[in-house]
Structures are given as C-alpha cells and as structure tokens.
Amino acid sequence: MALFDKFAAAAGTRDLLGSLPVNPTDVVIERVLSASEAIVCGRPTIMAGTNNYLGLTFEADCIAAGQRALAEAGTGTTGSRMANGTYRAHLELEAELAAFYGMPYAMVFSTGYSANLGSLVALLGAGDAVLLDSEAHASLFDGCRMSGADIFRFKHNDPDGLAKRMRRLGERARDALIVVEGLYSIRGDCAPLQEFAAVKAEYGGYLFVDEAHSLGVYGEGGRGLVESEGVLDQVDFVVGTFSKSLGSIGGFCVSPHDVLTLFRYASRPYIFTASPCPSVIATTRAALRHIATRPALREQVWRNAHQLYGALADLGLSLGPDVSPVIGVAFRERDVALRCWQGLLDAGVYTNLILPPAAPEGGSLIRVSVTAAHSSEQIETIVGAFRDVVARHAPGCAA
Amino acid sequence: MAKPDHHTIVAALIELLHKTLDQPREIGPDTALIADLGLESIQVIEYLCEVEDRFDLAIDEDKLADVRTVGDLAEVVRALLRN
Numbered sequence: 001m002a003l004f005d006k007f008a009a010a011a012g013t014r015d016l017l018g019s020l021p022v023n024p025t026d027v028v029i030e031r032v033l034s035a036s037e038a039i040v041c042g043r044p045t046i047m048a049g050t051n052n053y054l055g056l057t058f059e060a061d062c063i064a065a066g067q068r069a070l071a072e073a074g075t076g077t078t079g080s081r082m083a084n085g086t087y088r089a090h091l092e093l094e095a096e097l098a099a100f101y102g103m104p105y106a107m108v109f110s111t112g113y114s115a116n117l118g119s120l121v122a123l124l125g126a127g128d129a130v131l132l133d134s135e136a137h138a139s140l141f142d143g144c145r146m147s148g149a150d151i152f153r154f155k156h157n158d159p160d161g162l163a164k165r166m167r168r169l170g171e172r173a174r175d176a177l178i179v180v181e182g183l184y185s186i187r188g189d190c191a192p193l194q195e196f197a198a199v200k201a202e203y204g205g206y207l208f209v210d211e212a213h214s215l216g217v218y219g220e221g222g223r224g225l226v227e228s229e230g231v232l233d234q235v236d237f238v239v240g241t242f243s244k245s246l247g248s249i250g251g252f253c254v255s256p257h258d259v260l261t262l263f264r265y266a267s268r269p270y271i272f273t274a275s276p277c278p279s280v281i282a283t284t285r286a287a288l289r290h291i292a293t294r295p296a297l298r299e300q301v302w303r304n305a306h307q308l309y310g311a312l313a314d315l316g317l318s319l320g321p322d323v324s325p326v327i328g329v330a331f332r333e334r335d336v337a338l339r340c341w342q343g344l345l346d347a348g349v350y351t352n353l354i355l356p357p358a359a360p361e362g363g364s365l366i367r368v369s370v371t372a373a374h375s376s377e378q379i380e381t382i383v384g385a386f387r388d389v390v391a392r393h394a395p396g397c398a399a
Numbered sequence: 400m401a402k403p404d405h406h407t408i409v410a411a412l413i414e415l416l417h418k419t420l421d422q423p424r425e426i427g428p429d430t431a432l433i434a435d436l437g438l439e440s441i442q443v444i445e446y447l448c449e450v451e452d453r454f455d456l457a458i459d460e461d462k463l464a465d466v467r468t469v470g471d472l473a474e475v476v477r478a479l480l481r482n
Contacts, residue, residue, distance in 0.1 A: 134448070135441070152457050152460075153444045153447065153448065155448045161448060161452075165457050168451075357441060
C-alpha cells in the first residue's frame, strides 16, 4: 500500500460530509456575539453545542486578566515547562487547583488532551494493567495505548464488569489503574463513582477520573462528580480541562500522591510541549475563582439543563438516562440525524452531530449542551426548533 | 475441568456474535469480525466483554492485534484458557 492510500477512507468521509448543504465538521463561527450566540452561516445562531457550561468566556474580569497578562508577560512562553516555560503564574495556578480540590499536588498541561495523555503515559508502562471504560474519551484510550500497558476494557458504567475483571487479574489488581470519566460527554450520563470506588476498595488499585465535563457543574463547590458523589478522598487522580467550564484551553491533574511531582520528569507530552501562554493562565485563574465563589452559576446551568431535558423528553425524543447540561438526542438512522441537525442550524440553533463510530450503539446523536448564559427564552427557541425538525424529518419520534 | 477445544470455543463465539448483531448473519470460523460483519469499534469492545464473561477471562487488547476472524479469536481464547 502506498503511503497516502490509507487516506482513502478519510476521503470517503470528507466527500460524504462535503456533499451536504453544510458539512457538520466544517462549520465556521463567523463572529462570536456572546457566550450563547454567534453568527453562523450568515445569521445569528444560538450556540447549543459549546460545552461552555458556566458561560464564562465573556466574563469581564476574566477578559481583563487575560489582557493584563498579554501586556505584562507577552503572547506566549515559547518554551516547555522544563526549560523556559515555567512562569510564576503557572505555579500559582497549580497551587490554586490543589487548594480547590484540597489535594497537595497539582500539575498543569497545555491541553485537556495532553493532560490525559501525559498523566497516563507517566503512570503506566509495559506490564502494568489498566481497566478502561468502553466509552472513555479518545485521549484516555490514546494515553493507555501509548503507555504500553495491558488494556482491559469493561462495559460502560458497569461496576460489576469492572469487579469481574479485577478479580480475574488476581494479584495484578492491587496495582491496576481504573480509568473512568465523571460526566460522559456523548450521552450526558454520569459514572457510578461510588460503586467504582467500592470496587477499588475491595480489590485494590488506583482510581483515575477525568472530570472534563463535570468540573464547575457538579458538587457544592464545583469540584465535579467526585465531589457530588462524595468520593474525592477515594480518588487517586483527578484530571480536567480548562476548555469547558473554565472557558480557556489547557488541562490539569491533581492527586494526593506525591508521585505527581515526578510526572514532570516522566511525561513526554508534558516535557515536549510549550507551556500555556500567560493570558490563558490568567483567564483560567480568574474563571476558577468564579467556579469557587459563584454557586449561582451552577444553579443557573442546572435550571437550564432541567428546562431543556424536560422539554426534549416531552417531545418524545430518546435522551440519555441522566439530566445533565449535555444532552444526547439519539437517532437510529444517520440520515435522519443529519437532516435534523441541518434543520436546527437553518433555524438558528447550533448543535453537535455525532455519527458512528463516535456515537454508541451504532446510532447517531445530536448533542445539545446548555450554558448558564442561555436565557429561558433561548432554551424555548431550541426546543421549538427541535419540535419543528423532528416533525419534518422524524415524524412519530426520533429513536 | 477440561478446557474447551477450538471448535467448542468457535461455536460459543459465534453464538455471542449473533446476540451482538442486529441482523441474522451467516458466520463461520473464517468470518472476519470487522471486514465481513462491519462491527463498529464500540460493538467490538462490548462483544469482547461478553467473550471474557463467557470464558471468565481478562483479554488484554494487545493480544488482539492479529485477530481478524472468529477462528483467530478462538485461538487467543484457547491460549489464555491454557495459561
């Protein structure tokens, strides 16, 4: 096979999507109007697929902090944390994240993807066993694969399946790493973290939780599902991203184990990447203060989540099992999902289209996410648009 | 307890595949899991979980690198059961 022949499948996907009126993977945000609106395809559009859960991307003091950092520290660090890329602000953010979680150690990465990749390749090596949820994010799978560890998958959100695999591992279970997410971003369902923690308590091992979509949204203090489920003290590594509730870009890992301080010497995705630029660190720090001090933001995003989930359920749509700020609307037929997604966009509602193999159970999904910045009227508009497109393209219900 | 032979394992794997697939299909030891049956990656994972539970095994994904057909998978299962 010639070097470029492997792109034949990708070309087929591109041609299929390119034949649509709007390619779902090629939507251009022409102008951002606010945390909940933008100009898309030349018209004002409600952004209902951003994962900007707390709506902090236009928060005045976050913007001001970023502007100050730009003026004072420049546009970028131009270096790795291991060389010239560690500024005082990086260390201050790490201290603030550690304090936020009540854990002694924290580490900042340049993206959420590299936080998962970098943490897993540091933790795991050849001969180690890792137990990975079947619907875990690609960054978690890639980190496990890149580490060379033995990967054992268990069914999504299935503590019994995890327990069986831990039992089969025998002595190896004591040093195995269990990798799950908090809130899963495709269907918007939550991990049974208490039950996973109980499996760990029975068989040993370490629990690693990716809270990319749960940070800021769950828990009294916004610390994620690990807080709302009361398992923060039973989790060994919490990983998260700055690119959802914190409204910037980057990632982190916090842990009660001092081995985290050694990740810096063992994690190639951390070592061989430029560090986050000063303005990103500054806006992230400001946004973290909002998460820590403004529970009203969480209350608002949950009001919006309940309003949207309830209204979509009333339309008879097939939704995930949990009410959450990210709602997966399932469709059996890919073409129906495509037409509905296009119809929503034409009606001025941007959502995410998830096609196989990214969607579970061989179906397709339209993913909708709410933010605290959405008004009740905007939620009603989203619901109205769904009502119309489903009546037109999926009469008799979607799934 | 006697370990199941290759044919017994193949029969069990085919039975589990029929449960995984939406449509009835003709499946034999030479049937390719992805090329012939078109299993999506998530379906493969769920299927392998069923296989592990049927044989009370933990299958490391690396062991599956060369698995293409039902027969190939049966050999992996048989080797793990022997060990």
